[in-house]
Amino acid sequence: xxxxxxxxxxxxxxxxxxxxxxxxxxxxxxxxxxxxxxxxxxxxxxxxxxxxxxxxxxxxxxxxxxxxxxxxxxxxxxxxxxxxxxxxxxxxxxxxxxxxxxxxxxxxxxxxxxxxxxxxxxxxxxxxxxxxxxxxxxxxxxxxxxxxxxxxxxxxxxxxxxxxxxxxxxxxxxxxxxxxxxxxxxxxxxxxxxxxxxxxxxxxxxxxxxxxxxxxxxxxxxxxxxxxxxxxxxxxxxxxxxxxxxxxxxxxxxxxxxxxxxxxxxxxxxxxxxxxxx
Amino acid sequence: xxxxxxxxxxxxxxxxxxxxxxxxxxxxxxxxxxxxxxxxxxxxxxxxxxxxxxxxxxxxxxxxxxxxxxxxxxxxxxxxxxxxxxxxxxxxxxxxxxxxxxxxxxxxxxxxxxxxxxxxxxxxxxxxxxxxxxxxxxxxxxxxxxxxxxxxxxxxxxxxxxxxxxxxxxxxxxxxxxxxxxxxxxxxxxxxxxxxxxxxxxxxxxxxxxxxxxxxxxxxxxxxxxxxxxxxxxxxxxxxxxxxxxxxxxxxxxxxxxxxxxxxxxxxxxxxxxxxxxxxxxxxxxxxxxxxxxxxxxxxxxxxxxxxxxxxxxxx
Numbered sequence: 162x163x164x165x166x167x168x169x170x171x172x173x174x175x176x177x178x179x180x181x182x183x184x185x186x187x188x189x190x191x192x193x194x195x196x197x198x199x200x201x202x203x204x205x206x207x208x209x210x211x212x213x214x215x216x217x218x219x220x221x222x223x224x225x226x227x228x229x230x231x232x233x234x235x236x237x238x239x240x241x242x243x244x245x246x247x248x249x250x251x252x253x254x255x256x257x258x259x260x261x262x263x264x265x266x267x268x269x270x271x272x273x274x275x276x277x278x279x280x281x282x283x284x285x286x287x288x289x290x291x292x293x294x295x296x297x298x299x300x301x302x303x304x305x306x307x308x309x310x311x312x313x314x315x316x317x318x319x320x321x322x323x324x325x326x327x328x329x330x331x332x333x334x335x336x337x338x339x340x341x342x343x344x345x346x347x348x349x350x351x352x353x354x355x356x357x358x359x360x361x362x363x364x365x366x367x368x369x370x371x372x373x374x375x376x377x378x379x380x381x382x383x384x385x386x387x388x389x390x391x392x393x394x395x396x397x398x399x400x401x402x403x404x405x406x407x408x409x410x411x412x413x414x415x416x417x418x419x420x421x422x423x424x425x426x427x428x429x430x431x432x433x434x435x436x437x438x439x
Numbered sequence: 440x441x442x443x444x445x446x447x448x449x450x451x452x453x454x455x456x457x458x459x460x461x462x463x464x465x466x467x468x469x470x471x472x473x474x475x476x477x478x479x480x481x482x483x484x485x486x487x488x489x490x491x492x493x494x495x496x497x498x499x500x501x502x503x504x505x506x507x508x509x510x511x512x513x514x515x516x517x518x519x520x521x522x523x524x525x526x527x528x529x530x531x532x533x534x535x536x537x538x539x540x541x542x543x544x545x546x547x548x549x550x551x552x553x554x555x556x557x558x559x560x561x562x563x564x565x566x567x568x569x570x571x572x573x574x575x576x577x578x579x580x581x582x583x584x585x586x587x588x589x590x591x592x593x594x595x596x597x598x599x600x601x602x603x604x605x606x607x608x609x610x611x612x613x614x615x616x617x618x619x620x621x622x623x624x625x626x627x628x629x630x631x632x633x634x635x636x637x638x639x640x641x642x643x644x645x646x647x648x649x650x651x652x653x654x655x656x657x658x659x660x661x662x663x664x665x666x667x668x669x670x671x672x673x674x675x676x677x678x679x680x681x682x683x684x685x686x687x688x689x690x691x692x693x694x695x696x697x698x699x700x701x702x703x704x705x706x707x708x709x710x711x712x713x714x715x716x717x718x719x720x721x722x723x724x725x726x727x728x729x730x731x732x733x734x735x736x737x738x739x740x741x742x743x744x745x746x747x748x749x750x751x752x753x754x755x
Contacts, residue, residue, distance in 0.1 A: 186573055207603075209603055274488065282693065288495035374580065378699075408590055414583050
């Protein structure tokens with residue numbers, strides 16, 4: 162497809178294409194870093210210069226000096242953290258049953274859980290809004306954690322079923338021969354052995370909940386509960402012409418996510434593609 | 440118990456006919472310790488789905504058949520809300536925007552994703568780095584990605600590098616953020632940037648299971664690389680491709696955050712239409728609910744179309 166890989170020119174062309182692809186992927190990030198780190202005066206220069214000439218932390222000072230931004234960071238971590246813990250608890254036992262135990266409705270149950278991945282979230286915001294208003298939980302963490310758990314569940318179960326199935330059965334069998342119940346086998350053998358898989362799944366759950374916007378934008382009204390995904394777009398109004406502050410805010414969110422993904426990329430890739438080829 | 444755990448499912452066939460057999464199987468489902476445990480363990484997950492997805496969905500359908508004025512009485516109006524919705528010009532723009540966005544972004548992502556997957560499928564120095572950097576934007580919140588790209592699309596300011604490049608190259612000389620059609624193209628670009636790598640990874644997984652011998656055999660038969668791609672690679676990668684396509688299409692069809700933030704709340708999509716109806720102007724609450732049900736039903740229709748027409752299993 163990319164010329165004959167064996168010839169020298171084919172090889173050069175191939176590497177040029179790969180380099181272009183990598184550059185296209187990271188250049189928006191580099192540009193945001195540049196916007197966030199140059200002095201306000203340099204940022205105003207038009208036409209824009211590609212390379213930065215000054216180093217200045219004004220933009221970061223602006224956003225970290227903003228109490229709304231600081232609390233948004235905390236809110237995101239709390240919402241995503243609780244979602245991850247609940248999802249892993251509910252998801253891991255369900256995944257164990259679906260991976261290891263034989264029961265009649267196993268197929269339909271798995272399909273039902275996975276089908277949620279295709280469910281349009283917007284279809285249920287009105288009923289949930291009415292329900293949450295009745296319960297008095299709009300503008301609380303719960304109002305976002307509850308739907309986030311629902312939509313992170315298919316991914317969780319899908320990944321954990323794949324991980325549990327990869328474990329050799331013999332170890333569990335041996336535990337059962339030694340008199341362990343299926344639950345004991347799960348908690349003492351299967352779960353400890355799949356810690357890497359559980360950690361990767363938890364990470365993806367966390368990323369999913371941290372990137373969620375629709376429910377946060379519907380159920381959170383003020384900075385006491387709004388996560389970064391809601392607060393940062395609002396900066397476009399608040400810091401109307403302070404583009405550096407907007408760029409700095411987006412860096413604060415995307416840099417940790419990039420580091421997490423780079424650190425776990427091998428596991429994430431193998432996890433996400435585990436079922437796609439079966 | 441060991442029997443069923445090793446995967447041999449031995450359901451006893453009852454002699455007394457179908458009904459007794461079914462009853463016995465049913466009773467077996469709940470008396471057998473392992474089977475019962477299976478049901479107990481999936482109960483929390485199923486409860487969450489029933490309570491937070493299915494019940495609200497049915498409630499939404501019921502609401503869409505009512506004329507509702509907030510804090511006042513409601514009355515059953517049949518399909519009147521759907522009729523009103525279909526006649527609403529805002530719904531038309533939402534439908535058109537969503538369709539254009541979905542078709543453009545998914546087809547671009549498929550073509551580019553396939554090219555990248557083919558490239559990544561060969562062993563070369565730096566493959567790990569290329570794959571890792573490719574994945575990073577996928578983990579970004581769409582709302583934040585939209586903020587980043589909006590900054591680059593700002594017209595005539597220092598940060599608006601893309602607007603500057605596009606303007607000076609003469610491709611488009613008006614403010615990009617000022618026009619709905621330009622905004623949709625811009626949103627497609629953001630989506631392509633964010634999701635193509637993910638598409639490529641799914642396709643790559645499909646490519647990696649194609650045995651090398653198949654390629655060698657076709658090369659012996661004198662096939663060119665081009666023929667090889669259309670006759671060997673594509674048919675074999677088809678199942679993985681359809682799963683990726685279905686997933687991406689349904690994802691694009693419910694697009695909300697990207698268009699909402701890119702268009703600074705002014706750009707319409709089906710999800711934005713629902714949101715505006717039920718959240719912003721509560722006068723259109725019933726209309727928004729009708730649209731919500733429409734989004735759900737159209738998603739099912741799209742999934743059905745993929746599975747029937749293109750013929751494969753959607754969910755394994």
